[in-house]
Amino acid sequence: MTDAPQAISLEARPRLPRGVRLVNNEAQGGMVLLAPERVFKPDAVALAILERCDGKSTLAVIVDDLAARYNAPRERVLADVTALLRGLADKKLLELG
Amino acid sequence: MTAKDTLHRPLGLLAELTHRCPLGCPYCSNPLALESRDDELDTATWARVMREAAALGVLQVHLSGGEPAARRDLAEITAAAHHAGLYTNLITSGVGLTDARITALYDAGLDHVQISIQDGEEKSADHIAGYRGAFARKNELAAQVRRLGMLLTVNMVVHRANIERIEAMVELALALDASRVEIAHVQYYGWALKNRAALMPTRAQVERARTFVEDLRAQHHGRIVIDAVVPDYHARYPKPCLGGWGRRSLNINPSGRVLPCHAAEVIPGLEFWSVREHALADIWANAPAFNAFRGTAWMQEPCASCARRDQDFGGCRCQAFLLTGDARATDPVCELSPRHTQVVELAAIQDDAPYDYRHQRSPA
Numbered sequence: 001m002t003d004a005p006q007a008i009s010l011e012a013r014p015r016l017p018r019g020v021r022l023v024n025n026e027a028q029g030g031m032v033l034l035a036p037e038r039v040f041k042p043d044a045v046a047l048a049i050l051e052r053c054d055g056k057s058t059l060a061v062i063v064d065d066l067a068a069r070y071n072a073p074r075e076r077v078l079a080d081v082t083a084l085l086r087g088l089a090d091k092k093l094l095e096l097g
Numbered sequence: 098m099t100a101k102d103t104l105h106r107p108l109g110l111l112a113e114l115t116h117r118c119p120l121g122c123p124y125c126s127n128p129l130a131l132e133s134r135d136d137e138l139d140t141a142t143w144a145r146v147m148r149e150a151a152a153l154g155v156l157q158v159h160l161s162g163g164e165p166a167a168r169r170d171l172a173e174i175t176a177a178a179h180h181a182g183l184y185t186n187l188i189t190s191g192v193g194l195t196d197a198r199i200t201a202l203y204d205a206g207l208d209h210v211q212i213s214i215q216d217g218e219e220k221s222a223d224h225i226a227g228y229r230g231a232f233a234r235k236n237e238l239a240a241q242v243r244r245l246g247m248l249l250t251v252n253m254v255v256h257r258a259n260i261e262r263i264e265a266m267v268e269l270a271l272a273l274d275a276s277r278v279e280i281a282h283v284q285y286y287g288w289a290l291k292n293r294a295a296l297m298p299t300r301a302q303v304e305r306a307r308t309f310v311e312d313l314r315a316q317h318h319g320r321i322v323i324d325a326v327v328p329d330y331h332a333r334y335p336k337p338c339l340g341g342w343g344r345r346s347l348n349i350n351p352s353g354r355v356l357p358c359h360a361a362e363v364i365p366g367l368e369f370w371s372v373r374e375h376a377l378a379d380i381w382a383n384a385p386a387f388n389a390f391r392g393t394a395w396m397q398e399p400c401a402s403c404a405r406r407d408q409d410f411g412g413c414r415c416q417a418f419l420l421t422g423d424a425r426a427t428d429p430v431c432e433l434s435p436r437h438t439q440v441v442e443l444a445a446i447q448d449d450a451p452y453d454y455r456h457q458r459s460p461a
Contacts, residue, residue, distance in 0.1 A: 017246070017248060018208070018246050018247055018248070019208045019209045019247055019248040020207075020248070021184070023156075023182070023184075024158060025151070025154065025182075027106055027153065027154030028106060028108070028154050028156060032156060032298075033209070034156055034157060034184040036186065036209040036211075036248050036250055036276070036277060036278075037157070037159075037186060037209075037211070037250065039156055039157065040106055080159075090318065090319040091276075091322050092248065092276030092277070092321070092322065093276075
């Protein structure tokens, strides 16, 4: 539908708003993201990103952290993180504060 | 494969806490025979049910009714669900829910609020709800929900009286700072079925509405999510009723009977079990009503050999029964059903008779 997602400031401190939360549910086989009338099953990459959206860490810190942790090129990580976060923010499921 | 082999875990529980409601919406999906207050489950039973639901794998509970705020113990039930680990979603008309009470629900752990609004315009909205002042109260409650920092969904049920005002509905949802708006065409069960001809939009209106929703969605991308519930009498294929019978969700009615969906009691001969006598996990796995239409073994042609059978599950069992008298028939909304022309004919009947507003029978 769209080309590259709109960029997010590296100074943004993304956080999940009240009503959007990650929970561990053994009966459903692990971590799930619960949102208004929706349930998402994040893959390992999405989970690693979402767990860092604590409203304290800046996007720059999150990307550096993930790049180091997964030994991946920073630009590639930034693109992946931006795509995920922008998608959630467009659905009002993430605050970019 | 038997039903047991394919038993899924439910994701969602619709908890109909009460059938009492101050509004009289003629499209209400509650059954015509509403449960009385005397038969409602008590607080402790609901609290147990919430714990059992969480243990069964349920992730989200939708606190609904009737108007759930008609129960004075709503905050206690919400807290019980929250402590059981469930995501709590309140589905409310907004009437009877004061700012103080919504704040108490917030403190009890409420995750999300869905407010129904009957139209984008006050006079019509109050007429449809059969309650003067409802529109104003809903707007106030929406503001309080946002002040508390909770996400808000606005649910707009669409039918002939308001289908031309979808843009105003979306504008209202934006003004209320909702993150989601549901443009939900009436589904014809319960009171809506009784009022079908008074509610049914024309095919031309439905077509225009469809294009309109697509345009609004593109226009407001990133500002609000617009979800649509399609008008199934005007569709080519049936809706995959709740993602399959006894597969993803369950419904508990005010007196404790556990139903595969809110309309299931219209189907004769089904045996429902109650949370008063059985644990929820036992009901989910073993209640005859839940196993009646699980899987695909019950299907007749054209469903049984259809490529879409695992996609739409033959459509809605309740609708199949209501329109054909046979709960195993193909949902006649499907154009592959031999009775599809009947649905096309019903969709063409419009009658401007006054609404038969939803009402509770007065006690004898």
